[in-house]
Amino acid sequence: MAARNAIFALLPALMAAPAFADDGNNNNIGNITRFTLDNGMQVLVREDHRAPVVVSQVWYNVGSSYEARGVTGIAHMLEHMMFKGTEQFPEGEFSAIVSREGGRLNAFTSRDFTAYFEIMAADRLPIAFELESDRMMNLQLTDDALATEREVILEERRLRSDDRPEGRFGERFAAVANPGTGYAHPIIGWEDDIRSISLDDLQSWYEHWYSPSNATLIVAGAVQADAVYALAEEYFGDIPAREVPAVRDPNVFDAAGERRLIYRDAQAQIPQLRLSYDVPSFATVEDRADVYALLMLSAILDGGEGARLAEQLVRGSEVAAAAGAGYNPMARLQADFSLYGVPADGQVEAVEEALRAQIDALKAELVTEEELERARNQLLADHLFELDSVFYQAMQLGMLETTGAGWQTLQDYQAGIAAVSAQDIQSVAERYLLPERLAVGIMLPPEQGEDT
Template sequence: MTKTNAVLALIPALMAVPALAQERGAVTEFTLDNGMQVLVRQDHRAPVVVSQVWYRVGSSYESRGETGLSHLFEHMMFKGTERYPEGRFSEIISREGGRENAFTGRDFSAYFEIMAADRLPVALELEADRMANLQISDEALATERQVVLEERRLRTEDRPEGRFGERYAAIAHPGTGYAHPIIGWADDIAALDKADLQGWYQQWYTPSNATLVVAGDVDPQAVHDLAREYFGPIPGRPVPSVADPDNLDPPGERRLIYRDDQTRVAQLRMGYEVPSLATAEHARDPYALMMLASVLDGGEGARLAEKLVRGSGVAAAAGAGYNGMTRLDTEFSLFGVPADGDIEAVENGLREAVAQLRREPVSPEELERARSQLLADHLFELDSVFYQAMQVGMLETTGAGWETLAAFEDNIRALTAEDLQAAAQRYLQPERLTVGIMQPAEGGEQE
């Protein structure tokens, strides 16, 4: 059972007992009687507060025929309630000197406000109202559907990189919701109707499937009292179980050759299926994968820039990355752009860089440079109150747990070169690899 499912399974019991608060590190946790989780991170450096409501639903919860529903519903959440008609929500936040917006990911949908600290009740009242009383009309749906289809056209259909990315994801993540785009497939978006949106609202937009994250110049008990005042009266509903596929054995190397008549420069994308913070069986592996990505692509002194760009010169650009904040297995990714059109030379260079990670431990100097850079980036980002809230919400919603944030520095400091090599040997294998190549269509020019 995943952590999310375990929490949801406890909802009936939580509703029968008084809410409890527990402090661990810089975050204070509460649970309302209706199952809503409240996480508060104090930062008193400025009289500012960030409030975010995270729902455990995103594009990976969708199946073919309903792709894009989470993202389209995000648009609908701004269409108003009886008490606050369309436009009134944003007008109030703006009048109070705040900012608001929303975002949808593969594993979550989230809505946020940034306000003066004493204006937090305004944000919570508005969010609670649309959690319980959203109005969905055919007219609003028709408008927002066209907005989303236009967004899809501009970001994906009219861009070679967008078309390539969708095709790559489809073969890189077979059998999971990560195989389809967050924005959805155009034919699914066009077919969604009012009943689909109302059903989505009833299924997922309930306190028992939501986490309120508040960060900034606040008192945890005062936040708890406000959350109980505004969200407490909303009944918690049972949430459907999610039929995620079990982690499959590595399916074998997959390869995509995509020719596009609008691209003039070949691009290479490679990705190894690897665990996330939520799915890892070995606790150190996600942190080792972060460090491996930094060894390859952590600044000008990193291996890919040193060997493929400035060294052999086969690549005009090359990089690597790893994002462990997903609820399913994720990807250790690499990319490259050839300097002279020789995509094979770039692929060979990236494969050799991975093989070296498997073959031998990184040097002490590389290990410390990667460690220092990760810690510096992390501490710099924590300077933002919004980023603090984002990290807490994303870690909790994807199943890693908000406590992971406080343990990040210790976990990075504890890593050895042997940990990195073991993770590379365990996961950076051809059986886990997807290779995607985008190149000009036959007869097209190559720069």
Template sequence: MTTRNAVFALIPALMALPAAAQAEMGVSEFTLDNGMQVLVRQDHRAPVVVSQVWYRVGSSYEGRGQTGISHLFEHMMFKGTEQYPEGEFSDIIAREGGRLNAFTGRDFTAYFEILAADRLPIALELEADRMANLQLSAEDLATEREVVLEERRLRTDDRPEGRFGERYSAVAHPGTGYAHPIIGWADDVAGTQVDDLQNWYEQWYTPANATLVVAGDVEPQAVYELAQNYFGDIEGAAAPEVHDPEVLSPPGERRLIYRDEQTRVPQLRMGYEVPSFATADSARDPYALLLLATVLDGGDGARLAEELVRGSQVAAAAGAGYNPMTRLDGEFSLYGVPGDGDVEAVEAALREQIKRVQENPVSEEELERARSQLLADHLFELDSVFYQAMQLGMLETTGAGWETLAAFEENIRALTAADLQAAAQRYLRADHLTVGIMLPAEAGDEA
């Protein structure tokens, strides 16, 4: 356990300043001596700052029996320190006119504040304090465990889509850290003890395992100096290497049929296990998959809407998507809701769509349209300061690196129809495919 010295021992101006790795995208990168990374994205449109502390730990780091601990720990981070007891953190930020919250993903746990730009030091002081001085008690845990179990009921246990989603992930990612839910199995949440949380804290909540992302109306050098002031004295070992074994490659085609008593409309999910920014052999492959998803479902004019929803009308809704920001291999996803209940017909139509992009190059018109959409969306994303910070944090914690952003446009422009076809042939293969179907209970099923 590290303890932060309350005195600012080091005056940054007297030290050799690390040259900020200044790149395109207006991002500046610094590293503190204790290994903590600092990224600053300037956006001077409004007198606002977004501060996010990202830790490289999430549900995919959890072992058997400890599922949900990343998320439960995230809740416990609001339980206070000696200097700022429970409730103080939130009260201070609220009084300063700010907002705060936190989120846990498969690959990260992150804590954020949004404030008037001149209040940034307040957020940094509070975050540094709980990085070093969090107090965990059995009493607080007992209450918070109930809160998390209520959250689980709300999101998962009481919703057919939630129940289906957990089953789908378990089948789609066999043997990997993505197989279990982020919120954890209820049994594991109920069984987590203070010691488990304390170990989790000591292992993962170290400066060397954290990235501070600050976006908004700030100057990079000033942010660096503040970060040095508040976080610079926190000590801590490097986080343990996380070991993700190579499992089941290829996993083989899998099929899940789930009947749910409360579901009223059948639903289909299909997913091909594919590389992410972090795991791709060729840096271009994720962009080819992004373009393919856009050709299929970039909007109402794209293939799935044109052919499945309006043309054959086999589907009332259909879609495709791909998120390249994952630490492990990701998923190229398809979904469909049958118009008349015939879910197999939707599956056949989606498989036919995949076959088509494998057998024939997409037309130049379609490729150009998909490029225009991805590049425009990339520009539109700059409108949200919060999302800009999110993007940097996700790229860092999933191992892609924030510099990935700078290569986006070049890669999207460079890819050809032949590249897309090759990617479809290489990655959208049946032995990487999961088909998940949720159906209403059959008549007579109900207990």
């Protein structure tokens, strides 16, 4: 009770904290303010006063791609263990406090980051800071908690991957599409590693990576940046920084050559096809104009019912029952430009030929001005609609910062998309969508051959 009373005593600080001085580590662009605590912790604040709510997120620069064989899945496992309590807030108390205050909380692990969040009334932000700062340095790991969470994660893996043909196919295809990188293994980890990860492994992971110098605190909502700075200093400023291990993954790999996976699954009902080109991300590209051109190219192919894949493969030739494309440039390593197709009549080869023909057409001829305008309008409309969410604003900042794109990229998106020309789209297709950058994955029912 004393701890909770201390929290409530600081609630007025949100509205009354003094402004911080700009020491060169702090800057403001638009309504986003960044500053750095003395222990190296980055803090980003996006003010949005439309509703009296706040989103608080702590992002750690570590995810499944940092793992080695033998401990795959450890980043996700520690995410589970972070809810097992500290001496000050035993297991269950963290969630109970947030719930009693009318808030919500959760966490997620990706290839490049692990993040924890609370959504609360704006004047309850100190509660989130108190809880997160405590488990950043005082997490208690026990054998009993590990045994419980290990079984939870194994069941989660069964539901996601082991018991689903698409899950089994996806894991195998990722290994083929991302050779030599931490993206080749699943975020949840391989089953044998999940079973063998020890308490010492988890303690080491926690001590190595969960340092304030390896974390970014994102706050979005009805707050004042200087007040958030004062609170961050109060709760996180005294946590000592620890040395973070060196990351040895190269940012860019030479093209691996065309790779091909034929996977037959006893439970598969229909064939599926995936194509994945190794292309730059925000973090690895030399010229960021290429990223925006690849985003536009993806929207040309799969940006609604008027896009090329739906218009030409599904409704036109009817070679595919479904087809799509996607590109997410927020990755610390290379990104994937992906296409998929489900044959309308089981003819996998015909769908693969049709998808490859679409790529060839983008190289051979400029897209039309009508297509360019439609894709641009859709991307910008989607972006602005998503930014209407305070939670999504925080998510975007966290993903950009932890993948190496930089939080300022959020401010550049609209101009970047607006500047893309038809020539830019043709250029990135010619330079990046090449056979030597391509992985092809085909899942077939057990009785079906590839050429049927």
